[in-house]
Amino acid sequence: MPRPRPFPALATLLATLLVTLLATTVFVEPAVAHAGSLGAVTRSAPVPSWLVIASGAGAVGASFLFTSLLTDRRVVEGVPHRGRSLPPVGPFLVGVARWAAVAAVPLVVAVGLIGPDAPAANLLTLGVWVVWWAGYTTTTYAVGDTWPALNPWRTVASLLPVEPRSLPARVGTWPSVAGLLALVGLEVLSPVAADPRLLAAAVVGYSGVTVAGAAAFGDAWFDRVDPVARTFALYGRFAPIRRTESGLDVGLPGAGLAREPTVSDLDDVAFVVALVWVTTFDGLVSTAAWGSATAAVTTLGVPAWPVTLAGLLGGLGCFLGCYWLAARGVRRTAPTYVSARYLAGWFAPALIPIAAGYHFAHFVGYLVGFAPTVAAVAAAPLAPPGSLVVLSPPGWFGAVQLFAIVAGHVLAVWVAHARAFELFAGRVQPIRSQYPFAAVAVLYTTVSLWIVAQPIAAGIA
Known part of the structure; x- marks a missing residue:
């Protein structure tokens, strides 16, 4: 008789657990990300923060316990390969x-220079923070990475009569x-995010550097x-749709990460961890708790910007340190000849879904709230309506953010x-190897859920 496959039962149990745990946080108020300082509503959560954190961390821990029961290699290896192929998009x-x-x-740079001074009424600030960084970025992990085809700076650089040279290995x-x-530091440490004129200068500067770099080094610049x-x-590697030589491959979210044989180098690991941290930090600096802590330090005569910079770099160091300790811990929980460096690179793709969940949680309320504002300003970019509508998501919308994380x-x-x-090899060794990484996942979850549960500081309307 064929052996029973436990995956459907496990999936049902896990889904039930997630619904039960998240049901306790359905009425948590949403926290909107910093991105662009376009403003947000300050609210306090009616559910205690400790309950939010315990529910989310418990769900992640429980998911590890359930997946540890799934040791049938046929199921583990077969799930990531489920999907189908679609024809490519027409040229x-x-x-x-x-x-x-x-x-x-x-066009948007010109509007940024001559358009309204208010960031929430200027098409450039709305285009950069709402349409591009909040909206388009979401499509890269929800649908697939279309940036190589749409990247305007790559297109312009390809027209220049310059022979690219190799980038030193x-x-x-x-x-x-x-x-x-640098980009995140520029956003949170300077007024560029909320000043259309400075933002236009930043876009022009980035355009010049990117086109020059792409012309000098070709695709290596973007890679x-x-x-x-x-x-x-990276987000595209998580998406359910991936480009292949034969067309488009459609599967489960994260399936490409589960089956790809690549091992990341230390610099690639650092970038993945940094992506997780900067998205978390972007939400952290908009909370009232961060504002109070910064204000307390500035009363001692310390400027605010060194505090923020220390938080950005120090937090990254903590996130990297925790991940590296987890990689070293694998060699103790699952004794192996494989080095900690190799283990860190092998499991680095598993952090990408965390980064995607963080991004969606931090920006979905922001994207929904400013959607009517973008439509109104786009219709008349140089003379937008005097009264712009910004939606305030209902309290239960916070559950969407928690679920995403x-x-x-x-x-x-x-x-x-x-x-x-x-x-x-075997069945026990793979499970034991995940103990340290499961602990890091719970730690990351705790930090992110604490941020989402905090009231946000008032921004620029």
């Missing part, structure tokens, strides 16, 4: 979208790590240096589970 539509993106950049992808931190392209590429961590547990069975 005409891709060409139209590509050149529309090229034309959009100078010794630099690795560390420039993209520094670039990601190893540009933090934006690397972010979208927990779902990202649960998917991360599954990806790590599948990759563990790919690396380790």
